[in-house]
Amino acid sequence: MVATGKPQYKIIGTRPRRPDGVDKVTGRAQYGADIKLEGLLYGAVLRSPHAHALIKSIDTSKAEALDGVHAVITNADLVGSGQTVQPATAEALEPGKASPRWAAESILAGPKVLYHGHAVAAVAADDVHIAQDALELIDVEYEILPHVVDVQDAMLDGAPILHPQLRTGVRAAGVDTRSDIETNLASHMRLESGDIEKGFAAADLTIEREFTSSQFHQGYIEPQNATAFWSHDGRINIWTSTQGSFMARDATADVLGVPVAQVKVIPMEIGGGFGGKIPIYLEPMAAVLSKKSSRPVKMWMDREAVFQATGPTASSYSKVKIGVTNDGTITAAECLFAMGAGGYPGSPVGAGVMCALAPYKIDNQVIDGLDVVLNTPKTSAYRAPGAPATEYAVESVMDEIAEQLDMDPIDLRLVNVAEEGVKNSSGTPWPKIGAKDVLEAMKSHPHYLSEIQGEDVGRGIAIGFWFNGGMESSSSARVNKDGSIALILGSVDIGGSRASISMQLAETLGVTYEQIAPQVTDTDSVGYTAVTGGSRTTFAGGWVVYELGQMIKAEMISRASKIWDISGDEITYSDEGTVVGPDDAEGNKRAFSFNELASKLQATGGLIAVSASSSHTTQGAAYGGHIVDLKVDRDTGKTEILRYTAIQDVGTAIHPDYVEGQIQGGIAQGVGMALNEEYYYDSDGHLMNGSFLDYRVPVANDLPMLDVEMVEVPNPGHPFGVRGVGEVPIVPPQPTIRNAIYDAIGVRFYHTPMSPRRVLDELL
Amino acid sequence: MIPEPKVVNTIINGDSKQILVSERDSLLEALRDRIGMTGAKEGCNNGNCGACAVIMDGRLVNSCCVMAAEVEGSEIMTVEGLASRDELHPLQTEFLDNAALQCGICTPGFLMSSYALLQENPNPTEEETRFWLAGNLCRCTGYDKIIESVLTVAKG
Ligand code: FES
Ligand code: FES
Numbered sequence: 001m002v003a004t005g006k007p008q009y010k011i012i013g014t015r016p017r018r019p020d021g022v023d024k025v026t027g028r029a030q031y032g033a034d035i036k037l038e039g040l041l042y043g044a045v046l047r048s049p050h051a052h053a054l055i056k057s058i059d060t061s062k063a064e065a066l067d068g069v070h071a072v073i074t075n076a077d078l079v080g081s082g083q084t085v086q087p088a089t090a091e092a093l094e095p096g097k098a099s100p101r102w103a104a105e106s107i108l109a110g111p112k113v114l115y116h117g118h119a120v121a122a123v124a125a126d127d128v129h130i131a132q133d134a135l136e137l138i139d140v141e142y143e144i145l146p147h148v149v150d151v152q153d154a155m156l157d158g159a160p161i162l163h164p165q166l167r168t169g170v171r172a173a174g175v176d177t178r179s180d181i182e183t184n185l186a187s188h189m190r191l192e193s194g195d196i197e198k199g200f201a202a203a204d205l206t207i208e209r210e211f212t213s214s215q216f217h218q219g220y221i222e223p224q225n226a227t228a229f230w231s232h233d234g235r236i237n238i239w240t241s242t243q244g245s246f247m248a249r250d251a252t253a254d255v256l257g258v259p260v261a262q263v264k265v266i267p268m269e270i271g272g273g274f275g276g277k278i279p280i281y282l283e284p285m286a287a288v289l290s291k292k293s294s295r296p297v298k299m300w301m302d303r304e305a306v307f308q309a310t311g312p313t314a315s316s317y318s319k320v321k322i323g324v325t326n327d328g329t330i331t332a333a334e335c336l337f338a339m340g341a342g343g344y345p346g347s348p349v350g351a352g353v354m355c356a357l358a359p360y361k362i363d364n365q366v367i368d369g370l371d372v373v374l375n376t377p378k379t380s381a382y383r384a385p386g387a388p389a390t391e392y393a394v395e396s397v398m399d400e401i402a403e404q405l406d407m408d409p410i411d412l413r414l415v416n417v418a419e420e421g422v423k424n425s426s427g428t429p430w431p432k433i434g435a436k437d438v439l440e441a442m443k444s445h446p447h448y449l450s451e452i453q454g455e456d457v458g459r460g461i462a463i464g465f466w467f468n469g470g471m472e473s474s475s476s477a478r479v480n481k482d483g484s485i486a487l488i489l490g491s492v493d494i495g496g497s498r499a500s501i502s503m504q505l506a507e508t509l510g511v512t513y514e515q516i517a518p519q520v521t522d523t524d525s526v527g528y529t530a531v532t533g534g535s536r537t538t539f540a541g542g543w544v545v546y547e548l549g550q551m552i553k554a555e556m557i558s559r560a561s562k563i564w565d566i567s568g569d570e571i572t573y574s575d576e577g578t579v580v581g582p583d584d585a586e587g588n589k590r591a592f593s594f595n596e597l598a599s600k601l602q603a604t605g606g607l608i609a610v611s612a613s614s615s616h617t618t619q620g621a622a623y624g625g626h627i628v629d630l631k632v633d634r635d636t637g638k639t640e641i642l643r644y645t646a647i648q649d650v651g652t653a654i655h656p657d658y659v660e661g662q663i664q665g666g667i668a669q670g671v672g673m674a675l676n677e678e679y680y681y682d683s684d685g686h687l688m689n690g691s692f693l694d695y696r697v698p699v700a701n702d703l704p705m706l707d708v709e710m711v712e713v714p715n716p717g718h719p720f721g722v723r724g725v726g727e728v729p730i731v732p733p734q735p736t737i738r739n740a741i742y743d744a745i746g747v748r749f750y751h752t753p754m755s756p757r758r759v760l761d762e763l764l
Numbered sequence: 765m766i767p768e769p770k771v772v773n774t775i776i777n778g779d780s781k782q783i784l785v786s787e788r789d790s791l792l793e794a795l796r797d798r799i800g801m802t803g804a805k806e807g808c809n810n811g812n813c814g815a816c817a818v819i820m821d822g823r824l825v826n827s828c829c830v831m832a833a834e835v836e837g838s839e840i841m842t843v844e845g846l847a848s849r850d851e852l853h854p855l856q857t858e859f860l861d862n863a864a865l866q867c868g869i870c871t872p873g874f875l876m877s878s879y880a881l882l883q884e885n886p887n888p889t890e891e892e893t894r895f896w897l898a899g900n901l902c903r904c905t906g907y908d909k910i911i912e913s914v915l916t917v918a919k920g
Binding site: 015017018020021022024025026027028029030031033034036042127128129218219220221222223269270271272273274300302303494495496655657658660661662664665666667668669691692693697698699700701703705706 | 786788789793796797800801802803804805806807808809810812813815842843844846847852856859860861862863865866867868869870871872875890891893894895897898899900901902903904905906907908909910911912
C-alpha cells in the first residue's frame with residue numbers, strides 16, 4: 001500500500017471478521033426470499049410478450065376463479081389503492097421531468113406496454129405453481145405498435161414514439177432544444193467551458209471517433225423480491241431486499257398514494273444490487289395483492305424477469321473529439337453522449353457527462369448528453385452509472401492519440417492529469433485528488449515494467465473516475481453497562497458495511513471492534529438514510545458514527561465530572577478510550593477506562609443513548625488505473641485475460657480486504673462488459689438472452705487472480721480520509737482491454753462488448 | 765386442479781425428515797418453502813448459477829434441477845449441515861477470515877461446491893478449482909478471495 005501522510009490508526013486498516021459473517025456462511029442469514037409468515041401467499045407476474053403495444057383489454061375473471069387463487073391485480077388496482085391520499089395523476093409534463101403516472105405504470109403497465117417483459121398483471125395464490133397457472137388464464141388483448149430498441153434509431157425522425165406527450169427539456173443553461181414535435185429525446189444537457197474553436201485551432205493533432213455499447217445487466221445473483229402485509233388498520237409492512245429501505249418506503253407510498261408513515265420497510269439481507277436494487281418493482285404489487293387477499297404475499301422474480309424487466313444499464317452512442325499539441329497537451333475536447341433510458345426517461349447520461357473528462361485538465365470543452373427513451377426495460381443505476389460508457393470513449397481516443405504522438409500512454413495522461421485546484425467539467429475546482437498518484441504508481445508498477453511476449457498478446461492501460469456520493473445517513477448508539485455498544489444503522493449492508501462502519505466508531509472511541517454490535521434496522525427505527533450506493537456507505541456511515549462518537553465522548557466526560565465533582569473542562573478523553581482528570585488532592589490519578597465508566601452510567605443519570613443524522617458533501621472523488629495483459633485466440637475470437645492489475649486511490653482503506661474485494665468485483669463486471677455481456681433483441685424487440693446461460697457473466701475460470709494496489713490519498717473531507725471505492729473499478733476495464741486488444745492484434749474496436757463473434761468478424 | 769400433496773422421506777443433514785411436497789416442487793422449493801430450510805438460495809431456478817447447490821447421496825447437485833419426489837430415500841447435505849455442533853467447517857472459517865463473501869447470496873452454493881471439490885480432489889490446483897467452481901456464479905467478488913480460500917483450506 002502506498003500511503004501519504006496517514007495517521008496511526010489502531011482499528012482502521014485491520015481485517016476483522018464481519019459481524020454478519022457467521023450467519024452468512026451457515027445459511028442462517030435471512031435474505032428477502034427467505035421470509036416465512038403465517039398464512040403466506042405466493043405471487044407471480046404476467047409480463048408483456050410485446051416490445052410496444054396498446055393494452056385493449058384485460059380479463060382476469062378465469063384466473064380469479066382458479067382454486068387456490070386469492071387475488072389478481074392490474075394497473076387499475078394499483079392506482080387508487082390508497083385509502084387516504086389520491087396518487088398524483090398530473091398528465092402535464094414539465095420538460096425533463098418524469099410524469100408521476102409513470103412511476104405506477106412502470107410497476108404495472110397502464111394503457112401501453114413499453115418493453116418485452118413489462119408487468120401487466122399479478123396474482124397471489126397458495127403456492128407459486130398455482131399462481132403461475134393462473135397467469136395463463138388471464139386474457140390480454142394487445143394492439144401491437146412499432147417499436148425501437150436502438151438508441152440511434154430512436155433519435156431518428158419518424159422513429160416510433162413511446163410517449164406522445166414527451167418534449168425535449170433543458171437541464172443545462174446555454175441550449176434550448178425545447179420544441180413542439182413528438183420525440184424520444186427526454187432531455188438534453190450541456191456542460192461547456194472555454195472556447196473549443198480556439199482550442200482545436202491550437203491543436204497539432206485532432207482525433208474524432210464514434211463508439212457504441214450494448215446494454216449490460218447488473219447480474220446480482222439474488223432476484224428482486226418483496227413480501228408485504230397490508231393490515232386492516234391500513235398499515236403496510238414490506239420485507240424486501242433493497243439498497244435503500246427509505247427510498248423503497250417513499251416510492252411505494254407514492255405509487256400506492258398512502259402517507260409515508262403508513263409504510264414500514266424492513267430491509268432483509270440483500271444478495272447484490274450494484275444499483276439495480278434502488279428502484280422498486282414488486283413492493284407495490286405485493287402490497288395491493290395483500291390488501292385484496294388480507295394475507296401476507298411474497299413475490300420474487302424468476303431470472304428471466306430480472307433480465308427482461310429490471311433495469312439494465314443504458315446502451316450508448318458516443319462521439320468524442322480531442323485536440324492535442326505535439327507535446328500531448330490537450331487543447332480542446334468536444335463530446336456527445338446519447339444513452340437509452342428504456343421505457344421511461346432517466347438514463348445515467350448526466351453522470352456520464354460529468355465523468356467523461358474528469359481525469360484531465362481541459363480548458364476548452366463542450367459535452368452534450370441526451371437521454372433517449374426506447375422499448376427496453378427502464379434502465380437503472382449500474383455501478384458508476386454512465387461513466388463506463390463515456391470514459392471508455394475518451395480513454396480509447398487517448399490511446400489513439402498516444403500512439404500517433406508516439407508517447408507512452410501513461411505519460412500522455414500525466415501531461416494532462418487533473419489536480420487540486422483544476423476546474424472540472426462543471427466548473428468546480430477539484431479538492432485534493434489522487435489521479436496523479438495513481439498514474440505514477442501505474443508507471444512504476446512491476447506489471448507495467450515487465451516484458452510481455454508471445455503472439456497475439458497485448459497490453460493496455462486506461463484510467464477511470466467516479467465522484468462518489470455523500471447524502472444523508474443516520475445511526476444511533478447505546479452504551480451498555482459493560483461498555484459494549486449497540487449500534488443501529490440505517491444503511492443496508494450489501495458487502496461489509498456493518499464492519500467498516502463499526503470499525504470507524506471503535507476508532508473514534510478508542511474501544512475494541514468486538515465490543516460494538518451493529519444492526520441494520522427498519523424505517524421506523526432509525527433516521528432517514530439514503531441508499532447503499534454511490535460508493536457512499538462507508539463514507540457517510542463513517543461520518544455519522546464519528547459524530548455519534550463525539551456525542552458519547554462528551555457524555556462520558558460529563559459523567560466523570562459528576563463522579564469526580566470537577567469541571568468537565570479539566571477532563572480529557574484519550575485515544576485509548578480512557579477518561580482522564582487531573583490528580584486529586586492526595587495526588588492520586590483520576591482515570592476511568594471506557595468500560596469502568598460505562599459500569600457507572602446507570603448511577604449517574606442512565607445509560608447513554610445518542611442518535612445522529614448528517615449529510616456531508618465532502619465525499620472524495622476517486623481515480624483508478626488498470627493494466628491488462630491479454631491474448632486473443634484468432635481461431636475462436638476469444639480473449640483471455642493473462643494478468644490484471646488495478647491501482648486505485650482509496651482514500652483510507654478501512655477494511656482492506658473489503659476494499660480489495662470491491663475493486664476485484666468491479667474489475668470482473670467490467671471485464672464482462674468488455675468481452676462478453678450484452679442484451680440481444682430480435683427484430684420484434686424481444687430480449688433473446690434472458691438467462692445466465694445466454695447472458696453469460698464472467699465465471700471463475702474466465703479470470704486470473706486480480707491484483708490490487710491501493711494508493712491512499714486521504715480525503716480531507718472525512719474524519720478518517722474515506723473515499724468511496726466501489727464504483728471506480730468498473731470504469732477502466734473496457735478501454736483498458738480495448739487498448740490491449742489493439743496491441744495484440746492491431747484491431748481497434750468501437751463497440752463493447754468485444755465478444756468473440758465481433759473479434760472474429762474483424763479478423764476474418 | 766391442485767395436485768395431491770405427496771410425502772417424501774429423506775435424511776437431511778443426518779436427520780430423517782418427511783416432507784409434504786407438491787408433485788411439481790423442486791428439491792429447492794421443498795427445502796425452502798415446505799420445511800423452511802432457506803440456506804440454499806434461488807438465483808436462477810434453471811441450473812445456471814449454483815446458488816442452490818446441495819449434496820445428494822454424495823453428489824453435488826443444483827437442487828433447483830432435482831424434483832422433490834426424486835429424493836425419496838436419499839441423503840441430502842445442505843449448507844446448514846456443514847458446521848458441526850461446536851465448530852464451523854474450515855471452509856466456512858476461511859471464507860470468513862479471507863472476506864470471500866460480499867453480499868453472501870452465492871456463499872452457500874460456493875461452500876457446498878467447494879466441499880464437494882475437496883472430497884473429490886483434496887489438493888486441487890488453482891486451475892482445477894476455477895474449473896470446478898465455474899458452475900457457481902458470484903457477481904460481487906471477482907472470485908479471487910473465494911479461490912484463495914479454497915486453496916488455503918486444501919493446503920491445510
Ligand atoms: S438456482 Fe439452482 S442453479 Fe441457480
Ligand atoms: S458475494 Fe455476492 S454474489 Fe457472491
